[in-house]
Every structure is written in structure tokens, then in C-alpha cells.
Amino acid sequence: MKFATKAIHAGLEPDSATGAIMTPIYQTSTYVQEGVGNHKGYEYSRTLNPTRHALEKNLAAIENGKFGACFGSGLAAMDCVIKMLNPGDEVISTNDLYGGSYRLFTTIFEKYGIKFHFVPMHNTDAIKEKINSRTKLIWVETPTNPMMNIIDIEAVSKIAKSNNIWLAVDNTFASPYLQNPLDLGADIVMHSVTKFLGGHSDVVMGALIVNDEKIAKEMYRIQNSSGAVCGPQDAFLVLRGIKTLHLRVQRHCENGKEVAHFLRNHPEVDKVYWPGFENHPNHDIAKKQMRGFGGMISFTLKGNQLQDALNVVKKVAIFSLAESLGGVESLIGHPATMTHAAIPKAEREKTGVVDSLIRLSVGVEDVEDLIADLQQALG
Ligand SMILES: *Cc1c(COP(=O)(O)O)cnc(C)c1O
Numbered sequence: 001m002k003f004a005t006k007a008i009h010a011g012l013e014p015d016s017a018t019g020a021i022m023t024p025i026y027q028t029s030t031y032v033q034e035g036v037g038n039h040k041g042y043e044y045s046r047t048l049n050p051t052r053h054a055l056e057k058n059l060a061a062i063e064n065g066k067f068g069a070c071f072g073s074g075l076a077a078m079d080c081v082i083k084m085l086n087p088g089d090e091v092i093s094t095n096d097l098y099g100g101s102y103r104l105f106t107t108i109f110e111k112y113g114i115k116f117h118f119v120p121m122h123n124t125d126a127i128k129e130k131i132n133s134r135t136k137l138i139w140v141e142t143p144t145n146p147m148m149n150i151i152d153i154e155a156v157s158k159i160a161k162s163n164n165i166w167l168a169v170d171n172t173f174a175s176p177y178l179q180n181p182l183d184l185g186a187d188i189v190m191h192s193v194t195k196f197l198g199g200h201s202d203v204v205m206g207a208l209i210v211n212d213e214k215i216a217k218e219m220y221r222i223q224n225s226s227g228a229v230c231g232p233q234d235a236f237l238v239l240r241g242i243k244t245l246h247l248r249v250q251r252h253c254e255n256g257k258e259v260a261h262f263l264r265n266h267p268e269v270d271k272v273y274w275p276g277f278e279n280h281p282n283h284d285i286a287k288k289q290m291r292g293f294g295g296m297i298s299f300t301l302k303g304n305q306l307q308d309a310l311n312v313v314k315k316v317a318i319f320s321l322a323e324s325l326g327g328v329e330s331l332i333g334h335p336a337t338m339t340h341a342a343i344p345k346a347e348r349e350k351t352g353v354v355d356s357l358i359r360l361s362v363g364v365e366d367v368e369d370l371i372a373d374l375q376q377a378l379g
Pocket residue numbers: 073074075076098100101141145170172173191192193194195204205206
């Protein structure tokens with residue numbers, strides 16, 4: 001089956017009790033057993049809930065994986081991955097990373113004796129330099145936030161495999177419609193379902209998808225033992241969101257392309273970071289591993305003045321000033337004072353997060369209106 005058919009049908013069956021075509025919201029904590037151990041596959045909703053189960057099967061299908069697990073947030077899904085490791089183990093991670101992921105690694109797991117190395121992964125030699133006998137996991141995020149660097153998943157997976165290391169990929173920015181890391185050799189795919197999968201800015205959720213049975217067993221053991229699961233209402237909303245994922249992401253890509261070109265030709269704009277440009281340093285890798293270039297764009301202003309950037313994010317009327325991304329509505333953000341404010345200026349500027357950098361999550365509105373909005377805000 002191809003992508004859209006899977007998104008709409010995989011894992012879903014009419015409700016066996018009523019024939020309801022949409023998966024019901026099984027708002028229940030427990031399930032009556034006919035006798036001890038004689039149940040219909042569901043015992044307690046932390047362990048398994050039918051609405052969540054349908055979503056987990058659907059997510060596995062659209063990531064070309066065998067096993068899916070949903071969590072209360074993207075970070076809770078990552079928490080599950082790191083809990084598969086032991087004290088003394090080491091992780092090599094993308095350095096240009098979602099801020100919350102960095103906080104989880106360094107302020108939670110370092111104190112339990114897991115060591116993290118942060119390296120620029122578009123240079124695969126930087127990964128090799130950090131590998132030793134304790135290395136258990138490589139954590140890749142691509143495209144990166146907010147600089148839109150692209151990391152070659154297949155190349156990193158070769159390094160991981162030859163050293164017997166797991167490769168996990170945060171696929172939030174691309175969504176399963178644009179990129180399937182398991183097909184490129186990853187062992188674990190992680191999503192902040194909050195973003196494109198949910199797609200309507202009304203849910204916080206995370207997910208993991210894997211193929212290997214041993215990893216899946218660990219994943220479900222930790223999901224049940226730590227208990228950071230999502231609720232059935234949220235699972236229902238995400239099942240609904242995924243049915244239009246392909247349509248939404250197609251439009252995100254179309255709108256993203258037009259907005260990126262508009263910005264590149266604007267006299268007040270300095271640099272535009274979008275992997276669809278042929279002169280983007282990793283454009284060839286993006287073309288190889290992604291089916292489109294998405295609607296996430298970052299750009300800087302000529303003169304690089306903080307106040308100019310703050311004026312732009314204030315003057316927009318259709319774009320909303322907010323963290324997050326991937327919803328139908330367009331969002332604008334200022335990384336230096338918002339998502340990356342906790343990182344010292346010198347440190348963030350090394351990766352390109354300068355004072356005038358602005359990040360857009362281009363939504364699925366009419367692109368003429370979005371461009372007119374940016375035009376007036378930049379003017
Ligand atoms: C939002 C985000 C996360 C964290 O997900 P939550 O659902 O907010 O916990 C992780 N990685 C990336 C790339 C994100 O954008």
C-alpha cells in the first residue's frame with residue numbers, strides 16, 4: 001500500500017461492537033475479564049488501550065515499521081529510548097538539537113551516569129572520533145532546528161551498524177510523509193506527534209517506531225513500567241490528524257517553496273535557510289532522503305539587528321508569534337529570545353542562531369496572503 005492509503009486505513013477497523021467506522025475513544029482505565037486471564041487483549045489502559053493501540057499500529061505502518069508506541073509527549077518518547085541504556089553507556093548526538101532534547105539529556109540522564117557527546121553530524125568524521133566501546137546510541141535530528149541542516153541518515157547508519165551501535169532519528173521536522181528513517185537504516189524513529197502528525201496544534205504527544213523485536217520489547221516494557229502514555233482522546237485526535245497528513249504536508253511544501261523564494265529575493269533579508277535551495281550545503285542529501293523540502297524556513301536580516309527582528313515578529317498579522325510548528329496555521333518565532341534563549345549568545349552564534357534569525361513554520365493558508373503578510377512586516 002502507498003502512503004495516503006496507509007495513513008487513512010492502516011491499523012483501523014470498524015468497531016467490532018457497533019460498526020462505527022471511526023475508532024471510538026475508549027475512555028476507560030480497565031477491562032472486565034470473564035475469568036482470571038481470560039480477556040480480549042486489554043487489561044489496563046497504561047499497558048494498552050484500544051484507541052491508542054489503533055494509533056500505534058497506524059504510526060508503525062506510515063513509518064514502514066513493525067512496532068509503534070505512543071507517549072504523553074515527544075520528550076517522554078525520548079525518555080523511553082534513553083532508559084534502554086545503562087550507566088556508563090555513551091550517546092553521540094546532533095549538536096544543533098531541539099532545546100528540550102538537550103535539556104533531557106544533560107539535566108536528567110547525565111546524573112544517572114550516561115554520557116552525551118554533541119557533534120556537528122553533517123561531518124560524519126566528527127561521529128567516528130567519539131566512538132568507543134561504551135558508545136550505545138547515535139541520536140540524529142534532521143532537518144535540524146532552527147538552522148535546517150541535513151544529516152545523511154544512511155551514512156550515519158553505516159557507521160552505527162559497523163560499530164554495533166543503535167541509531168535513533170528524531171523525524172519530527174520531516175514527518176513520515178517526507179522521510180522514513182527506518183528505510184535508511186535507523187533502528188528507532190521518534191516523533192513529537194505534537195507537530196505535523198497531530199497537525200492542528202491541539203495535542204501534545206510523542207511516539208517511537210521500531211522494527212527490531214528485541215528493541216520493541218524493551219520499548220513496551222518501559223512504556224508500561226514508566227507509564228508516560230497518552231490518553232485516548234488525544235489518540236483519537238491524532239488518528240484524525242494523520243488522515244490528512246499527506247495533503248497538509250504537500251501544501252506545507254508548496255507554500256514553503258514560495259515563501260523561501262520570496263524571502264531570498266527580499267532586499268531586507270540576508271540569508272535564507274531552506275533545504276530546497278540548490279545552494280543549501282546539504283541539498284543533495286535532502287534530495288536523496290526526503291520526498292519534499294517542507295515548510296520550515298529560517299532567515300536573517302541585513303544588518304543583523306535584534307530590534308529589526310523583534311519588529312518583524314511583532315508586525316506580522318497572519319503568522320502567529322509562538323513556539324511549536326507543524327500545525328495548519330503559520331507560526332513565526334525568534335530563536336535567540338525564545339527557544340534558544342537559555343544558550344549563551346557566543347555558543348548559539350557558533351551554530352548560526354544570531355540575533356536577527358527568524359524561524360517560520362509555513363502553514364497551509366493561501367500563500368499569497370502569507371507573502372503579503374511578510375511583505376508588510378519586513379517593509
Ligand atoms: C517539539 C519537539 C520535540 C519535543 O516534543 P514535545 O512533544 O514537545 O515533548 C522534540 N524534537 C523536536 C524536533 C521537536 O520539534
